[in-house]
Amino acid sequence: MTKVNLTINGRTYGPLEVRDELSMNDFLREYLGMTGTKFSCGAAQCLSCAVIVDEPDGTSYTSPTCVTSAVSFDGKTIRTVEGLARDGELSALQKAFIRHFAFQCGYCTPGFLNEGQVLLERLAKAPVKRADLENTIAEALDGHLCRCTGYIKYHEAVRDVILADSRRYLVANQ
Amino acid sequence: MKSELQLQLAVAVLAVATSMFTGYAVSQTVPQSLASPENFASIADTEARSAAMFTELGKVLTHPRCMNCHPAGDRPRQGDESRLHQPPVMRGADGHGLPAMRCSICHKHANFEPGRMPGHPEWHLAPREMAWEGKTVAEICAQLKDPARNGGRKVEELIHHIGEDTLVGWGWAPGAGRSPAPGTQKQAGALVEAWVKTGAACPAQ
Numbered sequence: 369m370t371k372v373n374l375t376i377n378g379r380t381y382g383p384l385e386v387r388d389e390l391s392m393n394d395f396l397r398e399y400l401g402m403t404g405t406k407f408s409c410g411a412a413q414c415l416s417c418a419v420i421v422d423e424p425d426g427t428s429y430t431s432p433t434c435v436t437s438a439v440s441f442d443g444k445t446i447r448t449v450e451g452l453a454r455d456g457e458l459s460a461l462q463k464a465f466i467r468h469f470a471f472q473c474g475y476c477t478p479g480f481l482n483e484g485q486v487l488l489e490r491l492a493k494a495p496v497k498r499a500d501l502e503n504t505i506a507e508a509l510d511g512h513l514c515r516c517t518g519y520i521k522y523h524e525a526v527r528d529v530i531l532a533d534s535r536r537y538l539v540a541n542q
Numbered sequence: 543m544k545s546e547l548q549l550q551l552a553v554a555v556l557a558v559a560t561s562m563f564t565g566y567a568v569s570q571t572v573p574q575s576l577a578s579p580e581n582f583a584s585i586a587d588t589e590a591r592s593a594a595m596f597t598e599l600g601k602v603l604t605h606p607r608c609m610n611c612h613p614a615g616d617r618p619r620q621g622d623e624s625r626l627h628q629p630p631v632m633r634g635a636d637g638h639g640l641p642a643m644r645c646s647i648c649h650k651h652a653n654f655e656p657g658r659m660p661g662h663p664e665w666h667l668a669p670r671e672m673a674w675e676g677k678t679v680a681e682i683c684a685q686l687k688d689p690a691r692n693g694g695r696k697v698e699e700l701i702h703h704i705g706e707d708t709l710v711g712w713g714w715a716p717g718a719g720r721s722p723a724p725g726t727q728k729q730a731g732a733l734v735e736a737w738v739k740t741g742a743a744c745p746a747q
Contacts, residue, residue, distance in 0.1 A: 431645070435658070511643070
């Protein structure tokens with residue numbers, strides 16, 4: 369057993385005593401009841417289980433939770449899909465997913481939302497040229513598997529958000 | 543009659559249990575052994591003895607636990623069958639993965655058995671110049687002795703690298719479902735030391 373402390377969606381948790389063999393996915397879903405993060409392949413292949421990890425230097429990345437222990441997240445600050453909406457209002461990306469009907473069964477959707485959110489935050493700090501946008505989105509979402517949709521509407525929804533606020537996400541006049 | 547049925551039941555249970563244990567034993571990978579430097583004492587010629595010891599060490603160097611992270615390309619391999627790593631991760635600029643998919647995102651400080659995920663604090667690929675995939679033991683030997691391709695090391699430093707480095711040591715404690723490298727890290731270190739002390743000769747092939 370190991371004590372863990374972490375911050376999830378802005379709220380601190382811990383110290384909580386957890387088994388060393390408890391996966392982060394089980395910790396979120398079974399221990400904390402946060403079932404927005406899904407379990408699918410169990411092999412870090414589909415990324416339905418991915419959460420956002422926020423580093424102290426201001427960068428963020430997505431991390432699988434199915435093959436990683438809860439203990440390995442001790443001291444970390446993470447965001448799950450439950451934390452994307454603020455004060456009851458869905459994020460721009462969540463609204464775009466709904467508007468584009470980007471999902472079907474919704475199982476992979478939390479992973480796509482988290483990845484899309486990380487992409488938006490990255491572009492806000494380091495905009496790309498419009499000509500590079502399609503590849504940028506494709507590379508960012510690459511690795512997230514979806515059995516239902518064929519991915520197109522996920523891509524379009526993310527692109528829609530970026531183009532709607534192009535001054536923030538794209539290099540000016542390019 | 544009742545005792546006959548009881549006997550038949552006991553025999554059946556015993557047969558099932560025996561087959562289960564046998565199957566379990568067979569399913570476990572039998573670890574390969576590694577010869578010690580003393581086993582080569584009968585080779586009188588020093589150079590030949592040195593080369594023979596390196597050939598024995600080659601069993602470790604060419605084992606999947608080592609070879610999988612010394613690939614020729616930019617993708618690691620995994621498993622005893624050395625299939626391409628899934629998910630399809632890449633080396634990146636520093637061998638620790640791409641910016642959005644660092645090795646350490648999945649590979650934490652230690653093996654995580656519930657996820658069958660190997661781990662070490664410094665999980666990464668060996669540099670491109672240390673690729674062993676597709677090479678013969680003789681070619682690997684020449685590469686290990688070349689400072690331009692062995693991280694600038696003198697051969698003496700290989701004794702510590704192979705015999706004591708903890709990431710190398712993971713190869714002997716890889717977790718369930720992966721066969722460990724032959725012998726032990728201590729035995730491999732002893733072979734390297736003996737190889738170095740006998741002139742670090744390379745085998746012909």
